[in-house]
Amino acid sequence: MKHYEANFDGLVGPTHNYAGLSYGNVASLSNAAAISSPKAAAKQGLKKAKALADMGMVQGMLAPQERPDLHTLRRIGFSGTDAEVLNKAAKQAPAVLRACCSASSMWTANAATVSPSADTHDGKIHFTPANLVDKLHRSIEPTTTGNILAATFNNARHFSHHQHLPEHPSFGDEGAANHTRLCSEYGHAGLELFVYGQEATNPAAPKPQKYPARQTLEASQAIARLHQLDDDSSVFIQQNPDVIDQGVFHNDVIAVGNQNVLFYHEQAFMDTQKKLAEIQRKFNGQELHFIEVPTAKVGIQDAVKSYLFNTQIITLPNGEMAIIAPTNCQENPAVFAYLNEVVTLGTPIKHVHYFDVKQSMQNGGGPACLRLRVAMNEMEVAAVNQHTLMNDALFKRLNLWVDKHYRDELAVDDLADPQLIIESRTALDELTQIMKLGSVYQFQK
Numbered sequence: 001m002k003h004y005e006a007n008f009d010g011l012v013g014p015t016h017n018y019a020g021l022s023y024g025n026v027a028s029l030s031n032a033a034a035i036s037s038p039k040a041a042a043k044q045g046l047k048k049a050k051a052l053a054d055m056g057m058v059q060g061m062l063a064p065q066e067r068p069d070l071h072t073l074r075r076i077g078f079s080g081t082d083a084e085v086l087n088k089a090a091k092q093a094p095a096v097l098r099a100c101c102s103a104s105s106m107w108t109a110n111a112a113t114v115s116p117s118a119d120t121h122d123g124k125i126h127f128t129p130a131n132l133v134d135k136l137h138r139s140i141e142p143t144t145t146g147n148i149l150a151a152t153f154n155n156a157r158h159f160s161h162h163q164h165l166p167e168h169p170s171f172g173d174e175g176a177a178n179h180t181r182l183c184s185e186y187g188h189a190g191l192e193l194f195v196y197g198q199e200a201t202n203p204a205a206p207k208p209q210k211y212p213a214r215q216t217l218e219a220s221q222a223i224a225r226l227h228q229l230d231d232d233s234s235v236f237i238q239q240n241p242d243v244i245d246q247g248v249f250h251n252d253v254i255a256v257g258n259q260n261v262l263f264y265h266e267q268a269f270m271d272t273q274k275k276l277a278e279i280q281r282k283f284n285g286q287e288l289h290f291i292e293v294p295t296a297k298v299g300i301q302d303a304v305k306s307y308l309f310n311t312q313i314i315t316l317p318n319g320e321m322a323i324i325a326p327t328n329c330q331e332n333p334a335v336f337a338y339l340n341e342v343v344t345l346g347t348p349i350k351h352v353h354y355f356d357v358k359q360s361m362q363n364g365g366g367p368a369c370l371r372l373r374v375a376m377n378e379m380e381v382a383a384v385n386q387h388t389l390m391n392d393a394l395f396k397r398l399n400l401w402v403d404k405h406y407r408d409e410l411a412v413d414d415l416a417d418p419q420l421i422i423e424s425r426t427a428l429d430e431l432t433q434i435m436k437l438g439s440v441y442q443f444q445k
């Protein structure tokens with residue numbers, strides 16, 4: 001049987017904007033109040049997804065969320081018609097309104113943690129939506145994320161969907177952005193690496209001083225339990241708190257793995273040597289490539305600015321690996337020099353492809369943030385909702401859909417425009433028909 005690692009990219013929603021909502025995420029803060037282009041953002045994402053499909057990869061799309069989120073605004077006491085709710089919120093609670101308008105579900109690396117069937121006891125693929133409790137605008141995502149995942153991976157024989165973890169900082173969970181899987185082949189049992197920022201129930205444990213640690217050890221352990229992973233198939237690693245304080249708000253800003261390659265910055269982890277030894281031991285003596293990038297070659301600031309590690313490492317159908325990088329990496333001399341060198345090091349990585357995803361990058365989301373990885377065998381791929389899989393027809397259809405419904409420009413003040421509710425709902429209603437998702441949004445219930 002054939003095995004693949006599919007990438008499910010988040011389709012950028014019609015309200016994509018720069019509201020400066022993510023404390024600890026340098027790009028989000030520094031672009032606060034800039035004018036966004038929802039149309040360009042969606043098209044940049046679609047182009048990357050289509051390019052991977054054209055390289056022979058299994059590529060899917062995950063639908064965006066309903067924004068503005070009128071239901072959350074009503075839940076906190078704003079009432080009247082939809083336009084009145086929006087109007088009152090804009091006047092009385094503008095920061096909350098901004099949180100209720102974010103298109104942040106585009107970063108599907110934070111949608112959920114996924115464990116493939118080769119790793120789990122019951123032989124199913126397990127999904128747990130991330131609760132994203134650290135940020136208000138993201139904490140309102142998990143229920144709809146669960147609906148969208150269930151409509152996309154809609155076959156109970158192969159897919160097991162869990163509820164998101166309890167909504168408390170002790171269980172802060174940011175999904176696959178803090179999780180990576182090493183394996184020899186996608187279909188073989190793998191080793192799942194969980195990287196956390198803080199141990200919530202131990203006040204004496206190391207933690208960042210300035211910026212929040214969004215992922216806790218307790219959350220990572222809960223996911224491993226829910227997904228029926230063995231001790232031998234999971235490793236828990238603490239992220240270096242110093243780099244969180246320098247803007248590395250998720251592990252995927254400083255490390256990425258694929259098959260037998262772990263690509264990471266020298267300063268990414270705590271107890272690095274001990275953890276690498278544990279990985280090596282649990283990998284059962286099979287060949288592993290640890291590609292450690294030294295600070296002397298790429299400093300933390302360069303890594304955060306360029307998103308060198310928020311790249312996708314993919315295995316092409318011919319078995320060679322390619323790095324999918326943002327064009328920002330070409331613009332940073334140290335990072336560009338490193339990427340030119342990495343393909344010569346004798347590791348499986350042989351190619352680098354650059355994509356312009358600047359609309360997303362300006363909010364701190366690179367190529368890796370935009371995708372959720374799901375390793376699947378061919379039977380599982382066949383069990384996925386086929387209308388979510390990228391091909392020439394879907395690419396064309398979604399581009400036309402974006403052209404029809406998305407604005408060229410959006411300023412933060414435009415979020416108070418009631419017309420945006422109508423535009424967004426009309427677009428999403430049509431999208432659920434294109435992708436045959438059924439009724440996943442509250443406005444459809």
Ligand SMILES: NCCC[C@H](NC(=O)CCC(=O)O)C(=O)O
Nearest residue numbers: 019020021022025028104363369
């Ligand atoms: N994995 C990348 C996530 C980026 C995301 N940015 C944001 O939500 C910025 C939204 C804004 O500031 O408008 C975050 O920080 O969770």
